[in-house]
Amino acid sequence: MSHTIQNELASLDLGNQIRKLRKKRGLTLQELSELTGLSKPNLSQIENNIVTPPVATLLKISSALGVQIGHFFQTTSLESNIVVVRREDRYGIARGPHISHIGYQYEPLAYPKVEKSMEPFIxxxxxxxxxxxxxxxxxxxxxxxxxxxxLEFICGETTVTLKQGDSLYFDSGIPHGYRGIDGPATSLVVIYKPS
Incomplete structure (x- = not known):
């Protein structure tokens, strides 16, 4: 991937995008906090790019602001029935020091298409x-x-260990978390969020 494309894609500036959209909607941080259930200090840290929001948090923010989560990943406006994202054009969110607070890095796989019912990530x-x-x-x-x-997956009272080739389907409304075991783990994750 060329440095120009990589820099363009890596510099999504999620915090600034969220702040601009919040202000455009005429919402205070307190109002966004009430809409999302996220604390005001947490939202402030996200808006100031001190922390990178986990996917679930970004989903709550996008819902409250009336946009699809893909809104934050787009670099150009492209709406098509078919979207191809080449391996060399993928980019990661939560690289570097920001990863420590969420424990994972995620790469959107269909970011050029904003309006969609599923969000696939590596x-x-x-x-x-x-x-x-x-x-x-x-x-x-x-x-x-x-x-x-x-990896280990915990959802409510259920704990499951998964290895290469295993899959899992679950209701994401229940608090859930993952962690790598014996080193990092890489997964394809597809999130469906009802409108």
Missing amino acids: VRMEERDPDDMTFNNHRGEEFLFVLDGK
Whole structure:
């Protein structure tokens, strides 16, 4: 991938995008907090790019602001029945120091198409202790297919260990979390969020 494309795609500036959209909608941080159920300090950190929002958090913010989550990943406006994203054009969210608070990096796989019912991602989960797992929930359903490594999935009272080739489908409204075991794990994750 050329540095120009990589820099353009990597510099999504999610925080600034969220702030601009919030102000365009005439919402205060407090009002966005009430709409999303997220704390004001957390939203402030996200808007100031101090932390990168996990996918579930970004879903809550996008719903409250009346846009699809894909709105935040678009680099150009492209609406088509067929969208191809070449391997060299993929990019990661939550690279570097920001990953530590959520424990994974995610790459949107269909970002040129904004209006869609499913959001596919490649998710790289860090190896971490069970006590350090981050739990999220959002309306909808989720499908996960392990491409590489081994991971632990916890959803409510259920704990499942998954390895390469295993898959999982679940109600994402229940708080859930993942962690790599014996090293990082890579998965294909598809999120369905009802309108």
